[in-house]
Amino acid sequence: MTEPCKTPDEDKRGVAQKIDWEDFRDHLATADQQGNRRWLYPKKPAGRWHNRRAWFASLLIIIMFVGPWVRIHGNPLLLINILERRFSILGQIFWPQDLVIFAVAMLVFITGIIIFTTAFGRLWCGWACPQTVMMEMVFRKIEYLIEGDSHDQRALNAAPWNAAKVFKKVFKQVVFFGLSFIVANTLLAYIIGSEQLLTIQLDDPRNHLSSLWLMILFTLLFYAIFARFREQACTFICPYGRFQSAVLDENSMVVAYDYKRGEKRTPLHRDQSQEQRTAAGEGDCVACRQCVAVCPTGIDIRNGTQMECVNCTACIDACDSVMDKVGRLRGLIRFASQNNIERGEPQRFTARMKLYLSVLAALISLFLFLVFTRAEIGTTFLRAPGSLFQQTAGGKIQNLYTMKIINKTSRELPVELRLENIPGTIRVMGNGTFSVAKEKISQTSVLIEIDPADIKANSTKLKVGVYSNNKLLETVTTGFVGPRR
Numbered sequence: 001m002t003e004p005c006k007t008p009d010e011d012k013r014g015v016a017q018k019i020d021w022e023d024f025r026d027h028l029a030t031a032d033q034q035g036n037r038r039w040l041y042p043k044k045p046a047g048r049w050h051n052r053r054a055w056f057a058s059l060l061i062i063i064m065f066v067g068p069w070v071r072i073h074g075n076p077l078l079l080i081n082i083l084e085r086r087f088s089i090l091g092q093i094f095w096p097q098d099l100v101i102f103a104v105a106m107l108v109f110i111t112g113i114i115i116f117t118t119a120f121g122r123l124w125c126g127w128a129c130p131q132t133v134m135m136e137m138v139f140r141k142i143e144y145l146i147e148g149d150s151h152d153q154r155a156l157n158a159a160p161w162n163a164a165k166v167f168k169k170v171f172k173q174v175v176f177f178g179l180s181f182i183v184a185n186t187l188l189a190y191i192i193g194s195e196q197l198l199t200i201q202l203d204d205p206r207n208h209l210s211s212l213w214l215m216i217l218f219t220l221l222f223y224a225i226f227a228r229f230r231e232q233a234c235t236f237i238c239p240y241g242r243f244q245s246a247v248l249d250e251n252s253m254v255v256a257y258d259y260k261r262g263e264k265r266t267p268l269h270r271d272q273s274q275e276q277r278t279a280a281g282e283g284d285c286v287a288c289r290q291c292v293a294v295c296p297t298g299i300d301i302r303n304g305t306q307m308e309c310v311n312c313t314a315c316i317d318a319c320d321s322v323m324d325k326v327g328r329l330r331g332l333i334r335f336a337s338q339n340n341i342e343r344g345e346p347q348r349f350t351a352r353m354k355l356y357l358s359v360l361a362a363l364i365s366l367f368l369f370l371v372f373t374r375a376e377i378g379t380t381f382l383r384a385p386g387s388l389f390q391q392t393a394g395g396k397i398q399n400l401y402t403m404k405i406i407n408k409t410s411r412e413l414p415v416e417l418r419l420e421n422i423p424g425t426i427r428v429m430g431n432g433t434f435s436v437a438k439e440k441i442s443q444t445s446v447l448i449e450i451d452p453a454d455i456k457a458n459s460t461k462l463k464v465g466v467y468s469n470n471k472l473l474e475t476v477t478t479g480f481v482g483p484r485r
């Protein structure tokens with residue numbers, strides 16, 4: 001990706017500093033030479049990209065928190081109930097039997113991420129990842145409100161402990177913990193369902209000890225992430241950053257520094273005209289380091305594309321604002337590909353992206369086909385364990401079966417059974433009628449009776465049609481055992 005610039009940096013007095021350009025590769029931006037954590041104080045971002053991001057994040061946050069409470073046809077918008085093996089996506093209930101649909105959905109997700117990353121780098125991380133959205137748009141904003149901007153935060157941390165500092169620090173942690181509790185409850189609502197969550201919250205806690213432990217665990221986890229780990233979660237824990245380096249190429253659009261235009265970077269001297277800068281071989285970068293000051297991952301984008309960059313665009317806004325002040329064109333840091341910066345080429349739709357896109361289109365088509373042709377029920381029809389066959393007084397042969405039906409719809413289904421490939425009678429044991437409540441599994445015994453004249457072998461293959469209101473929902477096959485021939 002973009003090459004690190006090769007010119008010396010200068011401090012504010014214009015004194016050239018000796019810089020080891022490869023140094024940033026040897027240690028993380030958030031760690032010192034000894035490997036200790038370097039706490040970041042990113043400057044409050046502002047600008048048109050930040051405004052866009054704030055609007056988008058607000059929308060995502062609303063969806064995230066309202067999601068568990070929204071119902072479509074009475075089912076949750078999204079539910080991933082691993083404990084009861086019940087899943088709802090856009091109000092459609094899925095069961096473990098819909099494993100193929102899940103597998104294809106996962107492939108669509110993974111392929112989508114590969115294509116998206118190939119085209120736009122870690123844009124997902126900076127703009128849509130729930131961790132970043134909550135960290136930068138909620139927790140960080142609260143921190144700015146309580147402790148002030150970057151400079152005030154540094155000053156507060158360096159200041160001796162007094163009543164004001166204790167109040168700010170304690171108040172911030174209390175708010176962070178409360179918010180972590182809300183986030184944890186929201187995650188729990190996606191796992192166990194909002195009704196179940198309400199029951200836990202309103203009922204005697206002693207009746208829901210395991211769920212309460214989960215709630216406490218999630219709260220502590222989120223509190224640790226948002227109050228302490230922060231950007232470390234993106235760098236160390238999330239594998240996506242490392243994965244990105246495998247799929248990025250010279251045509252990927254990422255947040256990039258235009259080193260051709262920016263170098264040689266030197267501070268702007270008073271009374272120095274642009275012509276003088278150009279004549280001296282100085283570029284548009286005025287070495288103000290505002291792009292570094294706003295970076296929530298602590299990197300210097302002028303060193304080239306780095307794993308830690310989440311494409312949050314804060315540095316674009318910071319640099320644009322500097323360019324406005326010094327009367328230069330915006331876009332010294334911008335969304336651009338390596339080819340765009342090096343050769344001025346426009347964004348290209350490469351063969352690799354076309355291939356990925358075709359695979360994605362095929363997978364999405366398969367996913368939609370599977371979802372829309374998905375049977376409303378799932379039936380298992382097995383011979384009752386330990387039973388062979390019986391002969392009735394009238395000479396007919398009887399086999400006993402166990403039938404289990406999953407009703408995947410949100411309405412009760414009366415069920416009727418018919419033998420499809422052979423004459424005979426099929427009867428649900430008990431009162432003869434059978435219905436399955438919505439989104440439930442029901443089991444019953446079924447007796448099939450066939451005239452021995454219609455049995456051609458020791459085991460005859462039967463096709464049983466499962467109907468509801470005269471509509472064929474599914475056909476299942478099973479074996480029918482008769483006397484040896």
Ligand code: SF4
Pocket residue numbers: 257262265284285286287288289290291292302318319320322332333
């Ligand atoms: S904000 Fe722009 S001008 Fe300032 S150091 Fe960064 S790239 Fe250079």
Ligand code: SF4
Pocket residue numbers: 255291294295296297298299300301308309310311312313314315316
């Ligand atoms: S380098 Fe720029 S885009 Fe990347 S994380 Fe830092 S501020 Fe965000």
